[in-house]
Amino acid sequence: MLSRVANNLIWLDRYMERGNGILSLLKVNYYANQDSPELFSWTPIMKTFTTYDNEFYTEDALECIDFMIFNTGNSNSILNIVTKARENARSVQEHISRELWLCINNYYLYLTNKDLPRKLEEDPVQFLEDLRKHHLIYFGTADITQERGPSYYFMNVGKFLERVILISDFTSLKLVDIGNTSDSLEKSFYWKNLLLSVGGYQLYLKTHKSTFNEEHVIRMVFQDKLFPRSVYYCINKLSGYIDQLIEANELEKNNIDFLLGKLESTIKYTTIDNINNQGLEHFISDIKEDIRNISLNINAVYFSQNN
Amino acid sequence: MANKHLFSSYDLLPKTWDEMYNDSSVFRTQYEEFIKYLEKTSPEKLSKKEDLSKQLFMSQGVTFTVYSDNEGIEKIFPFDIVPRIITSKEWTKIESGIKQRLKALNLFIKDIYNEQFIIKDGIIPGELIYSCPNFLREMKGVKVPYDVYVHISGVDLIRNNDGEFYVLEDNLRTPSGVSYMLENREISKRLFPGILPKSNVRSVSNYPNMLYKKLKELSNKTNPNIVLLTPGIYNSAYYEHTTLARLMGIELVEGSDLVVKNHFVYMKTTNGLKQVDIIYRRVDDDFLDPLEFNAKSVLGVAGIMAAYRKGHVNIVNAPGTGIADDKAIYIYVPDMIKYYLDEEPILKNIETYQLGRPDELEYVTKNIKDMVIKKTDGSGGYGMLMGHEATDEEIKDYLETVKKKPENFIAQPILRLSTAPCYIDGKLSPRCIDLRPFALSGRDGIDICPGGLTRVALKKGSLVVNSSQGGGSKDTWVIE
Numbered sequence: 001m002l003s004r005v006a007n008n009l010i011w012l013d014r015y016m017e018r019g020n021g022i023l024s025l026l027k028v029n030y031y032a033n034q035d036s037p038e039l040f041s042w043t044p045i046m047k048t049f050t051t052y053d054n055e056f057y058t059e060d061a062l063e064c065i066d067f068m069i070f071n072t073g074n075s076n077s078i079l080n081i082v083t084k085a086r087e088n089a090r091s092v093q094e095h096i097s098r099e100l101w102l103c104i105n106n107y108y109l110y111l112t113n114k115d116l117p118r119k120l121e122e123d124p125v126q127f128l129e130d131l132r133k134h135h136l137i138y139f140g141t142a143d144i145t146q147e148r149g150p151s152y153y154f155m156n157v158g159k160f161l162e163r164v165i166l167i168s169d170f171t172s173l174k175l176v177d178i179g180n181t182s183d184s185l186e187k188s189f190y191w192k193n194l195l196l197s198v199g200g201y202q203l204y205l206k207t208h209k210s211t212f213n214e215e216h217v218i219r220m221v222f223q224d225k226l227f228p229r230s231v232y233y234c235i236n237k238l239s240g241y242i243d244q245l246i247e248a249n250e251l252e253k254n255n256i257d258f259l260l261g262k263l264e265s266t267i268k269y270t271t272i273d274n275i276n277n278q279g280l281e282h283f284i285s286d287i288k289e290d291i292r293n294i295s296l297n298i299n300a301v302y303f304s305q306n307n
Numbered sequence: 308m309a310n311k312h313l314f315s316s317y318d319l320l321p322k323t324w325d326e327m328y329n330d331s332s333v334f335r336t337q338y339e340e341f342i343k344y345l346e347k348t349s350p351e352k353l354s355k356k357e358d359l360s361k362q363l364f365m366s367q368g369v370t371f372t373v374y375s376d377n378e379g380i381e382k383i384f385p386f387d388i389v390p391r392i393i394t395s396k397e398w399t400k401i402e403s404g405i406k407q408r409l410k411a412l413n414l415f416i417k418d419i420y421n422e423q424f425i426i427k428d429g430i431i432p433g434e435l436i437y438s439c440p441n442f443l444r445e446m447k448g449v450k451v452p453y454d455v456y457v458h459i460s461g462v463d464l465i466r467n468n469d470g471e472f473y474v475l476e477d478n479l480r481t482p483s484g485v486s487y488m489l490e491n492r493e494i495s496k497r498l499f500p501g502i503l504p505k506s507n508v509r510s511v512s513n514y515p516n517m518l519y520k521k522l523k524e525l526s527n528k529t530n531p532n533i534v535l536l537t538p539g540i541y542n543s544a545y546y547e548h549t550t551l552a553r554l555m556g557i558e559l560v561e562g563s564d565l566v567v568k569n570h571f572v573y574m575k576t577t578n579g580l581k582q583v584d585i586i587y588r589r590v591d592d593d594f595l596d597p598l599e600f601n602a603k604s605v606l607g608v609a610g611i612m613a614a615y616r617k618g619h620v621n622i623v624n625a626p627g628t629g630i631a632d633d634k635a636i637y638i639y640v641p642d643m644i645k646y647y648l649d650e651e652p653i654l655k656n657i658e659t660y661q662l663g664r665p666d667e668l669e670y671v672t673k674n675i676k677d678m679v680i681k682k683t684d685g686s687g688g689y690g691m692l693m694g695h696e697a698t699d700e701e702i703k704d705y706l707e708t709v710k711k712k713p714e715n716f717i718a719q720p721i722l723r724l725s726t727a728p729c730y731i732d733g734k735l736s737p738r739c740i741d742l743r744p745f746a747l748s749g750r751d752g753i754d755i756c757p758g759g760l761t762r763v764a765l766k767k768g769s770l771v772v773n774s775s776q777g778g779g780s781k782d783t784w785v786i787e
Contacts, residue, residue: 002564006577090368091540094553105368150577249578 001250005095006154008088010298012096013142013158015085016104019078020135021166022049026065027128028196032189033061039177039189048173051075065124069131070117078131082108096155097145100138107134150250153241157298160238164291167221167231168284170197175281188212194221198229215272218280223267231287232267238294239264256297263290310346310353313735317728320768324468324725325737326391337392337786338728340506344499345389350733353388356498357730360386363497369490371543384487385779387729388498391740391761392506398757398785401472404654405462405746406753407644412477412631413748414647416456419630420446430646431639438714439636440684441480441629443592445599449616452525453750456625459518459587461485461743461760464654466725473655473722475741477640479632480624481589484760484780485745486547489514489554491782492758507787509757514745515554517756521749522555522585525621531584534560534574538590538606548589562590567610572620585621586611592626634683634717635661657722663714671718675702678718680709693770695721724770727781729763739764741772742783757785 025045032040042064043057050056050067051074058064069078086108093101110116111131120127139159146152174194178187191212195201200220208216224230239260245251267287275283319325319332327338334342345353364370364383372379393401418425419436420443426433436442461482463475492511496503522533537548539561552559564574565583573580588595594604596612614620630636638659641652660667662680671678680692692705709716726737744759761781762772772778 001577002558002560003575003577004561004564005558087540090545090549091559093549094556094559098553101368102366106366109365245577251577 001095001150001154005092006150006250007299008092009095009151009154010158010161012085012088012092013155014162015081015088016135016138017159017162018076018166019081019085020132020139021163021170022068022076022078022081023128023132023135024199025049025170025197026068027125027132028193030061030065030124030128032193032196036189039186040193044173044176048169049076062121062124065120065128066117069120079111082111092151095151097141099141099145103134103138103141107138110134150245150248153244153248153250156241157238157245160234160241161291161295161298163229164231164234164238164287167198167229167234168288168291170194171221172281172284175284187214191217200227200229203227215276218275219272222275222283232264235260235264235267251298254297254300256294259290259294259297263287263294266290310348310350312350312733313345315734317735317737319737320723320726320739322468323723323737323739324466324470326466326725326727326740327737337394341390341392341502344502345735353730354733356388360388360494360498363494364490367490369486369546371546372541373543374541384774385765386491386494387731387738387763387765387779387781388495389728389730389735390495390782390784391727391742392784392786393742395785395787397472400653401464401742401744402755402757404472404474404652405744405755407648407650407653408462408474408477408640409457409460409746409748409753411644411647412479412640413455413457415643416625416628416631417451417454418647420627421448425643425646428646430642431636435635435714436630439630439633441592441627441633443627443630445612446625446627450618451625452618452621455525455748455750456628457631458521458525458623458625458748460624460746460748462746464742464744465657465722466742467657468723468725471655472742473657474637474640475657475722476634477632477637478743479628481591482743482745483544483547483589484743484762485514485756486550487780488745488756488758488760488783489550491760491780495782503784506784508784509787511756511758514756515551517747517754518551518587519555519557521747521754522587522623524750525623526584528584532558532574532582533585533587534558534565534583536560536562536565536586536588536590536608538562538594542589544589551587557587562604562606562608565608565611567608567614570610570614570617570619572608572611572614583620585623587623592629595622595626634659634681635714638717657719660718661714662709662716662718667718668709668713672706674720675706677721679721680705680716680718683715683717693721722770724764724772727761727763729765729781731765736767738767739770739772740781758783 029040029045042059046057046064054074056067067074071077072080086104089096089101089104142155171194174190178190181187191214195204195217198221204220220227220230222231225232227233242256242260246253246257319328327334329335361383370381370383372381425431457479461478461484463478464472465475466472488511523531535548535552535557537545537559549559560574566573566575572583574583590606593601595607596609597604597607598609599612615622638661641656644650644652660671662668662671675694678694682690724739724741727740728735729738740761740763742759742761744755746753746755761783763779763781764770764772765779766777
């Protein structure tokens, strides 16, 4: 496969995953913010998920969502993300299924429809859910129509890389709030909010009922083997797809498999005491650092053949 | 009868052939079936179909992007829902005429880059060839696989008021539009359920397979690596490049994906360099190789021409074919047909005056109100003077430019492009059209896809069908 194509496929799924994550974060925060604006403000979200040089902040929910979805100056706005995903898809059309191209093209057309912003005011939750549906359709379409092979593997590498980064960012975001309060009820709100943002609340209830135990949450978000939005699950998948690519000669080993293996066991075998001893923030920043190195290594493979 | 008003304001243009009505304002037989359908369909339904066609183009991503103020605006190439219908008898003549023409043009290109008999025998003046900007000295003496230079072409035809098809332009470089031929048909299938089979319309969907076969035949390998080279996403025909690559199952590459090593061309893949055997390029000659042509080009590949000359890679169409579709050379095509094939041209040329000849310049100046003047190396409908529309001042200015280098200009009488019915504002109105059939030449002959791109000047009274200047397109039906 062309190196450029591999790169575009990785980014296609990274953007779609990022969009999905941001949309669910916005929806969860909207609900929480309507209940207790003092606990769930918009500014930290805007700080983490907009362009690094962004200077626009607002505590008005609709204004914030509008900025996060439509603003073209915000490189992480859903409109920009989907535009970039579509550009990537457009240039690799012969590698992705026709259905997948139509899916992302229709999403773009939906987003650029001039009547859409009106829907935000009518019902922000429905508006965000309608957008998120496009991401779910995208991933479902990819799953059903895309043959298993290098294209699919590269796309999944992008998807799981991005998902780990998002989970880490969401957690860091909440840890700041948690660190700022000594009220255990407030803390439990934040943990619940984190679970909702990564889509793990329902599973948590099923497993642990309605009691918020910090350690249970951490274990679920970071170490659960079966929860598809746990860090461990993502690393495990990532490692599987990387192996497939190495086996198919599409990727040089180049240390990536080693880095991934190491990260996988670190997450698996670190005890909750150990995490508490080093501090969750420290644990997360180590994961982020490892992910950054893995990502750089994948890029290096791509760029090394580009000279 | 649900739709009586459909024809109520169909104002025929004077001295113009209409594709639907004959001289006595009776429907031509090839349109009867479709008109029956139109008459049965309410205006609301037809207008809905028009909207539907727009939606379909958008949702399939059949768009091109116009860039202004750093912002890209996506547009669709306007589509008129009423198909243009050609009889099989007419088509047979078009087909044989184009084949004959391409055969002669290909021989001409081979001759020009090799022995140049046609110059030595005094048929075409040598200085005309050498002064042509599309003549590539780099191609002299280059052995081209199977002597095929023009693999892919899109000859532009118009129907004059005598009912005959004339050749307007031979597009022998990187003609575009074939994806619209394919898409327009896909849209018709959805707009008019059941009508295509009922009308015995010949299928065009085999084009990508035909193209792939022709490309593959150029290599001795059983499984050659064929790629499509695009200038990239900013090119207005990018949609077409992605479509053709997808439909043929070949890789779409950009210049930066390719590299030349020891006179072989490779693409940079995730498992190393992979040799490329055949390049269907949609990049102009000028940008193909920065080492030999435009040094600033980033669209091409450094060293690709050297690899080509060594026979290590095949470039389609061959570099240098532009010499044969130059407007100054066009005049000589009928002579070429006689010279190389000893045949009479089946399709006529439009009478053309070379302004480099003083007597012809004088004649054109006298009759300027009935003339179109064009630059010999221009395309896309730019840099033209339409005598009947221009003001005296514009004519004066233009003639002054002409006089500086008259050999760079030609003139043709203003054509009466035939008109075809278009669905505009709920009624049918005649609009001027042309026809671009797509031909593929390969190792064993020339195949022409039964259909093509009918371009239409959607502005009332306009003769300019170019998409950049208010033109649109129609599906083109060749019926058995």
